[in-house]
Structure formats: structure tokens, C-alpha cells
Amino acid sequence: MSADPTRSSAAALAAALAAGETTSVALTQAALDCTAEVDGSVHAYLHVDAEGALAQAAASDDRRAAGQPASPLDGVPVAVKDVLATQGLPTTCGSRILEGWRPPYDATVVTRLRAAGLPILGKTNMDEFAMGSSTEHSAYGPTHNPWDLDRIPGGSGGGSAAAVASFQAPLALGTDTGGSIRQPGAVTGTVGMKPTYGAVSRYGLVALANSLDQVGPVTRTVEDAAMLHEVIGGHDPRDSTSVEQPLTGLLDAARQGAQGDLTGVRVGVIRELGGEGYQAGVLTRFTETVDLLVGAGAEVVEVSCPSFEHALAAYYLILPAEASSNLAKFDAMRYGLRVLPEGVDSPSAEQVMRASRDAGFGDEVKRRIMIGTYALSSGYYDAYYGQAQKVRTLISRDFAAAFEQVDVLVSPTAPTTAFKLGEKLDDPIAMYLNDLATIPANLAGLPGISVPSGLADEDGLPAGFQVLAPALADDRCYRVGAAAEALLTQKWGGPLLDRAPALTTPGGSL
Template sequence: MKEILKKSALELAQMLRAGEISSVELTQACLDNIDRLNPKLNAFLYVDHEGALAQAKAVDEDRATGKELPMFAGVPIAVKDNMCQRGIPTTCGSQMLAGWKPPYDSTVVVKLKEARLPILGHTNMDEFAMGSSTEHSAFGPTLNPWDTERIPGGSGGGSAAAVSAYLAPWALGSDTGGSIRQPGAVTGTVGAKPTYGAVSRYGLVAMASSLDQIGPVTRTVADAAALQDIIDGYDPHDSTSLPDSDIDLLDEAQKFSGKKDLAGLRIGLVDQMRGEGYSEGVLNVFNAMVDELRQRGAELVEISCPSFEFALGAYYLIMPAEASSNLARFDGVRYGNRVEPKEGPVTAETMMCATRGEKFGTEVKRRIILGTHALSAGYFDAYYGSAQKVRTLVQRDLEVAFSQCDVLISPTSPTVAFRFGEKSNDPMAMYVNDIATIPANLAGVPAMSIPAGLSEGLPVGVQVIAPAHEDARMYSFASIIEEIAVEEAAKCPVEALEEAL
């Protein structure tokens, strides 16, 4: 059964339809693997044994009666712990929401249930999605399956580690500045951020509303495309939701399968996304990929996006400003747990101070303070206003870039996974991990990370960025990267992992 868990979601769906395995057997195998490895990995914060098996059993019963089912019915999935699921603990990795059970389902969870995917549970994350290492979870860090002394990326390290270690065939994550793609790069998984608005954010606990986007975490590009097909589409509950698209992303992802001649394809190489700050090993993997693309006939175009030099600074003003506003609701009155002051009178003000002081972690407090300052009178134009102007420049630079090329590629993360504690006391060093992923969020364009090779025995990801609304183009090109990539980059050494644990 262990070998079954290494198969893609697409392969598992085919086996289920052919009657080679039941959904209950597959779901139980995932749960058994979670029970064995998760106590050490800490990829899941909550495992829904009973609910997942009940959903799987219902699929098997309907299939036995010949009822028509969705294509991926019965394939289990994991969900990041900031997406509401009715009656299931949803904590956002924070003590502020410890024990909270939502009274409703987020739109993406509704779509998973409609697709008949058994939901295994909720995965670990940096508190309220603030971090690049999952070290900021209030419930302990997730370990990287490739090397348990290293981080799995963040904020969605739990989803990436769960997929990498074969605890789940695929998972959902959320990406505000790279929280799907950066974990994908350092765990050898595929992580995609759709065009902003392509997937509903209704029921996603917001960090920065103009940047947040839900997307797939998988082991293959085809699986990522298929999962986005399941969860995307217009939602009247989300005012930023885009109209439905008639494009089948799975078909697009398979369009270039086996294609060796890339003549006519223009690929942009951004000067500002492959120089200072990137490790030699990461650049070697990236340059090898570029050379292979050139040999296959693709035209490599040198692109300059001057605004990218300011994108990191702009993001770390816009995101904290929106986060400070969104997190104001967690005050012990409207949302979240409550702490009453141990000394002095109990008033709304003292209770609020005690609650937020005790239940929020250090990184959340840091970003709230930064965001509140950026929005304060006298500083709004100098900080938040200026950052929004940089955002516009990033969008314009990308428009110019895409007039010269079809897609852009870059390393996803400047380094391979770093060791626990290496950057946790240096916020600026941690923030730089998002340097390559942030521009796509600021502009709202689709981007994804694909495993491309190894450096120091650890995964390296290549990022593909496409124009807004061109998710299909992104998946088509990503399949080429996947085919060229070193095969080992997508396979976690699970036997060594089990021995280490």
C-alpha cells in the first residue's frame, strides 16, 4: 500500500474508477501514514479520521451502484488550517483561535465536497500565515521531510510537507507573498498561485485581502491543474471573484507533454530575479534549466523590471497594513479566545490588551505594529501610499515584459531550505526569502513553482510567471519544466525519512 501513496492524484483517480482500489482503502492508507509520521513531522494540526473515512465510504457506495461521480471522487486531500470547514477546528496556527470550529464551510471546501474528495484534516502553518518557515506556528514547527533539521517553508509548510512525505496526494494552500510556492521549492512539491480572483477567498481567514489567493499543492503539474479546475470559478460571496472560465487547465497542462521542439516560445529572464542574494547552487540548477530550454529551441529574452528592486519593501508595507486591519477583529469580544487581566480593573480595554498580548505570537505582533504605523496619520502617504505606487509600477513592468515574452522564469527561492533557528531571530533575513515570489502577488498574476533539481541534496524550484488570466499558459509551460527537471527533485527520500523518524 505504501507504493500506492507515491502515485499522483490523477493515477489514483484512474485506479479508483477501474476498481483497483477503494476510496476507503486509499483514505485509510493515508491516515495510517499520517498516524505514523505526523507525530514527528507535525504537518497536520488536526486529522479527521472519522469524517474522511465516512466521505470515502459514501463514494465507494455510490460507485458500487453505478452512480455517476466526479473525475477525482474518492481521492483524499488536506487543507491548510486557515480555510473554514464546518465543525472542524480551524486555528490559523494561532492560540487566538485554538479550539474554534467554524459554523460554515469556505467556498473551496464546498467545492472539495462537491468533487467528493475525502478531507483528511487541516495542515500546520505560520500563525495567521505570517512567516516563511512555519517556525511561527503556535503549535510547533513542521519539519521538512527531506531533512528534518530544516524548515519546510512558509507559511504553508504543513501542506507542502504533507504532500512531500506522501501523507496526502494533494493539498490546498494560500499564497499572499509566496506561501505556496516557497514551501514548494524547498520540499520538492509543485505549488501554484492562480490569478487573483480565480479562486474564491470566501471562508479563508484573511491576512492581506488584496494579496491572498488559495491554490494547489501537489506532486505533479497535471495534479495542480486538475485541483485548480476543481476549486476555481465565480463566487457571489467574494466581491473580487472572476467570471468562470471555460478552459480546462488539466488539458492545457498535458498539451506539451513530450514536446521537444520549443521553437517560437519566448521565455523572459528577469535581471532582478537571478543575481545578488541567490545561492550558487540554486543558480546552477536554474541556469542548467535555461540552457536546456535554449537547446530545445526556445528564445530566451533578457528582461529588466526595475520596480522589482522595491517590491519587497512595498510588500512589507502593504501586507502588514492590511493584516493589522484584518486582525483587529480578534479582540476577545468579536472573535477569538478571551484573556482577562490578572491585575487591576477588568475593562474592555484591559481585557483586549491581555487577550492580544497573550494570544498573538511575536511575528504577528511585529506585523500589526508595522502595519498600524504605516496607516497612521502623518505617515499614510509616506509609507502605505508610496508602497501602492510601487505596486502599480510592478504591474506596469510586467505588462511591458509580457509584450516581449510569453512567460517569465526565475528561481523560486534564493536558497534551499535553511536550518531551524538560522533566521528566526532576524526578521529581515526571513523576509528576503520572498524576494522572487512577491511581484506576482503585487500584480495579481498567476505563478507557480516546479521542482527543477537538487543543490546540497535538497530541492530547488523554478518559478513560472504568466500574464493575468493566463493560468492555462502557466500550466502548459510548467509541464515543460517538469519534463526537463531532474527526476529526483520531485521525489522525497521517504525511506530515509522513516529511518530518521
């Protein structure tokens, strides 16, 4: 563990706790102090639960003193994306329509965090109902990228990525519907893992698109991601989409990969996820990372997945369709915001619902509800939603064919580095293109990890390297991701986040 505990990995903190070199209260207080110092500039959090986190940390210290830690990560603090239900803590999904709502229950992943003894620091900012790629669509204001406070931290889970990147939390949970863990990881220089669909419970996750959403870890190292993944993963009978097959060996795979030996591993470079539309510096860092994998013994070939060219269009029909159905429950009748229409003495339920949804939902949410409702409407269902589902099948077939040739697939995580706040806010299509490389994995339900690949030459900002694997082969993501991380750390002379200018340069400190 380093002299400053906020700069240490979760694995190092866990080791220090096990050795009696520190306490959970000390680690949690250090994280809270960092948040008090920097989050006024970053805005990673929507709610900080200092009292609750310190109480949980004290309980963790008591368990360790009694020789009964609940898990290896017992006492290591964590942040949680505000789309996951937390009993007694605000859960707003970044929306005014849920402002002040405190769930009466925990999401399964939150229950597992508590059972493993991880103090929960607070709830992180996000695009409203996870609709966005920049965290600019939060009703409570945007999050800023710790590398450059004038730039976006990715989305929809920019708050979790920014909290980890600015050393406010060693671990965080995010959700990934079309890249909302991996794309923020790429643009903030953090690690983001999207598990196999169904391998981590979605119970208590406020759904955006049920067939796409997946909870996963946001961390600073691949090893940390594997440790957190093993805490939250596994079958959940309360989730009908949960896979009844335990995921094991994730941490072992990460530690094996960190040795830097990929002899016998077949790596496929996806032809369709590169070239036109990708920033030159992003492609340069990607090519260099592939070369490092070759040097580590991997066999690299190019593979073609032609249906990927239609993934973006299919995704932005399927997601709005599912979202329009999911968001129908926010009707001002049971919970959440209720607004009475002006000038109406005895408003009907429909009038109250219309006024409440108009006031409570932001522009992007309204846009996607309208698109989804249209795609599902009579006379258009087969032409739009039905066709999108057929494309989804073709994408799954492309993946299956590719994995007959290789063990993992790789690509840049995002086409560009972080763009300026406001730069694409009024151009939805340009915003949607940020998910070009991440969406196929969600459509097929496959695991994927993003690790920092270095700094783009044009702007000195982080780029990401994505590793995709077959369903339930999450360990392959960890092995290859950890190998890439180890080789890149050596190439760059240390962890990439140590070079973040907004945090380290004179006059640039937060």
C-alpha cells in the same frame, strides 16, 4: 498506480478509482496510516479528521458503485491549510487566539472539494495567520522538512507542502500572499501553484491581506495541480473580488506541456531575480532548466523589470497595513481566546482585549500589526502606504511591458534551499528575503507556479523553478511548468521526491 498508493500521483489514483482497481476507503486509510507513522516527526497536521475522512471516502465509493462519480478526483483524499474555514473542524490559523474554534460554515473552496467528492484528511500547520516563510511561527510548533528534519519546510504553508512531500496526502490546498505556496514547494520538492488573483474564491479564507491572498493547489505533479485547480476555481458571487470569467483548459495545457514541446513559446528570464543573494546551486539548477526549455523549442530572452527591486519593501508595507486592519476583529468579544487581566476586579472591554491579544498573538503577528498600524497612521499614510501602492503600480507596468515581449517569465522560486530551523527566527529581515522572487506576482495579481528544478550541489536539497504568466493566463504556467517537469524528471531519472533522504535512506526513515 504504484504498489504503495501513497506514492502515486493524484491522477494515477483517480484512474485506478475509475477502473475499479481500488477504493477511496483504501486510499484514505493508506494516507491516514502514513500520517500515523510519520507525522510525529514531520508535524504537517494540526488536526487529523480520520473518522470524517473515512466517512466521506465511503460515500465516494457508493457514488462510484452507482456509476455516478462527482468528479474525476472523486475519492482522492486532500489536506487543507488551517487558514481555510471548515465547518465543524478546528480552524486556528496556527494561532492561540483561535484555539478550538470550529467554524459554522465552509470556505467556498472547501465546499467545492466536498462537492467534487474529495475526502478531507485534516488541517495543516502554518505560520500564525500566514505570517512567515518557515512555519516556525506556528503557535503549535514548527513543521519539519521531509528532506531534512532539522530544516524548515517553507512558509507560511509549510504544513501543506510537508504533508504532500512526506506522502501523507496526494493533494493539499495552500494560500499564497507573497509566495506561501510556491516557496514551500521549492524547498520541499513539490509543485505549488498561485492562481490569478480572483480566479479562486477567497470566501472563508481568514484574510491576512485581502488584496494579496490567493488559494491554490499543492501537489507532487503539475498535472495534479491542474486537476485540483479546476475543482476549486471559478466565479463565486460571495467573493467581491472573484473574477467572472471561467478558467478552462488548465489540465489540457498541463498534458500538452508534458509532451515536452515548447516550439514557439517565448520565455523571459527576469534579470532582477537572480545573481547576488541567490545560492550558487539554486542558480545552477535554474540555468540548467532554462537550457532544457531551449532544447524543447522555446525562445529565451532576458527581460528587465527594474521596479522589482523595490517589491520587497512595498510588500512589507502593504501587507502589514492590511493585516493590522484584518486582525482588529480578534477582540475577545465575539469568538476566540478571552483572557482576563490579572489583578483587575471589573475589567473594561479594552483591558480584556489588550490581555487577550497579548496572550493570543505571537511575536511576528504583533510585529506586523505595529508596522501596519504605523504605516496607516495620520501623517505617515502618504509617506509609507501611499508610496508602496505607487511602487505596486510600477511593478504591474513592468510586468505588462515584459509580457509584450514574451509569453511567460521565469526565475528561481526562492533564493536558497531550506535553511536550518531556528537559523533566521530572530532575524526578520533575513526571513523576509526568502520571498524576494515570489512577491512581485502577488503585488500584480498574476499567476505563478513552482516546480522542482533539482538538487543544489552544496547541500543536496531541492530548488524551485518559477513560471509567471499574465492575468488569467494560468494555462501558460501549466504548459511551461509541465514541460519543465517532464524534462527535469528525465534528467534526474525519476521524480525528485524519490530521492528524499529523510524518507528513503537507511536509518533516515521517518
